[in-house]
Amino acid sequence: MRLLVFSLLLFLPELALGFESLDLSEYNDLSSNTIIDFYDNEIPDIDFELERRRFQEPIPKTGAEMMARFNRNFLNFLSKGERKDWNNLMQIMSPDAYIETCMASAYGLSMDQFYKWMTYLSKFYLEVGLTSTVITDSSDGDITTELVYRSDVRGDIKRSDKWTMSATFDKEKGHFVVNTLKMMSDCSTIPKTPPLEPAIPVETFISSLKNKLVSDIFLDGGLHYKSAYESMYNYLNPSPFINICDVGKMSANQFVEYWNKRYGKVQKYMNHTFEVTHTENKTYYVDFSVTYQGEPGTFYKDRYKFQIQKWLNFFVDYFENFMDWTIIQVQQYCTENKTKMSKSDESLQKMALSSRRWDQVFRTDLQWNTQKAFKEMFDQKTFNGYACGGKFDTWTKFEDWLSNLAKFYGKSVPMQTSVYAATQDKLGFWVLNQMTAWSDNSTSKHRVYFEGYYKDNNWQLNHLGFACNE
Known part of the structure; x- marks a missing residue:
């Protein structure tokens, strides 16, 4: 029997607010080490080295x-x-x-x-x-x-x-x-003295940095490989000044390890801010913050300040490298946190994340295991579902079906979301997607039905239904 149907007109205004309704204005200082310890003990472990090897290029044997x-x-x-x-x-x-x-x-x-x-x-x-x-x-x-x-x-x-x-x-x-x-070629056209200005405009460098932080490293959905954090090496000076609250100064290599440990298991990011200021001597400052969820109902906000200047790269024997923009200093401010989100806001967040994770299953360009991230949203013990009218008798059959579906479709774009059931402890909604086949780029529309329950201060999904024809 379907869940109790509530009026969409009452629920959708909250849906439109989404993450913007989350008030994070009142924070308390929290030790960075506390969060690291929490991740080690509470969030299910991920073998990042194993995941990275799965996507390594094949060893050449011919x-x-x-x-x-x-x-x-x-x-x-x-x-x-x-x-x-x-x-x-x-x-x-x-x-x-x-x-x-x-x-x-x-x-x-x-x-x-x-x-x-x-x-x-x-x-x-x-x-x-x-x-x-x-x-x-x-x-x-x-x-x-x-x-x-x-x-x-x-x-x-x-x-x-x-x-x-x-x-x-x-x-x-x-x-x-x-x-x-x-x-075998000569160096006659390679200049031995650097130009006075970087070839890349500072606006391009800053835009690339924003893209890296918002659309790659802190992409909502998380579960990145270490390589995502290692890509920050391209923006950092070889000897940057890095200071982490409650940890102190560290090198670029420790910094990357720190980010991998701190954010490697985070699955939800929201409310990014990216503000740029500059001084007359062409020093630029980027103030970046990101909010993310730790244990259910608890949110943390990390803030970093990056100092960007022109820099003459290292020497290669008698050649001088070129003038470029680089991050010479990173300052992390003490972590701020706010505990507890309303059940209503939590349900909106779960709906938005479910829709994004579904679409990400069909993206091959992301640096993390999208199918694994999607499946982690469901309770395997109570899971039930169907596709085209056929039921999933076991969790394994659902996993096989999802894997085969990702081989058939190469893209999914959400078109509409609607709540069809909501109580204090249960939730049901569907998402209408336009999906594109790998083979011939043909498109078709499908509804995906999600249902879940509220337990232990968290919304947990346990049902998925895939409609073959819209």
Whole structure:
């Protein structure tokens, strides 16, 4: 029997308010260590290393796989300069690889020198595109590759650079590794003195930082891999001043570990603020805050202040790197908290999160396991549901159905939400979605029905119904 139906006209005004109705104006100081201890003890543990390995690139076991993997990792790092691409490249590099570049004293570079040179080039290049690549197999199983790419660089210069790579199949590791890597083009068009201004406008840098914080690291739904936090390295000065309330000063590496430990298990974020101020000497300040839920009914607000300035990057032998914008200082203010949210607001939040999680199941670009995050919203012991009239007899059958559905549909866009049942302890609502098939981009509309109950100060879902035809 369906739950007691309440008037939508009475309920929908509250729905429209959503998270904005949450009053977080009165906070109390709370120790950062208290929150860390709480997460360790209360939130179900997630094996982030296992999750990260599930999405790692496959190890190259043939010459063709090695060439494709090397080209991809190499060019990705030159294009973006991100740590994850460097880590992927290092996974297939021998620690004793012989490396040459066109720079002075460039023979037999260490991995640290090679990293600096590649980072230097990634700052130098504005755009990189593959021109050609050739692979040669030898009789003893070794391969050599010639990689040619075109690049648009700072100063309205165009280059065509060529690298050669040789790799050997390492029987002990069970895959190919790079043994030699040589840059065959010269350095004649690479400037040895930096320009006076960064190539990227400060507005672009700040906009990118906002995107990283709001749309990536603190994306509502959470459950990120450590790589999401590691991407902050690209914004931080190599030696930033970082001060964390109740913890003290820390390096960039400890800072990333701190964020991973503090936010890695958070599943709900809301009420982001991002305010920018600047001074006459071109120092910019970003005041960023984020509110998130810990145990049911308790919300925390963290606030950070980032100081941004122009910075002349590190030296690479006799080359000076370019002037860029960077975060030179991070200040975290003491955590603020407010306990207890109304049951009505909690139910609105659960509805909004359920709808977002459903849509995220069909997104492959997110850095976390979307299906796992969606399933964690349901009570497996009391769960029941159906799809197209057929019931889910077991939780496993629901899991299999969800996995297959995500393979069929590549996108889901919410169109309408409506509450059809609400009491003090039970809730029922449906979401109408437009869904797009992977195979031919055809679209169809489907309603997804959710029902749940209130127990132990938390709304818990235990029913899902999927209607095949709208």
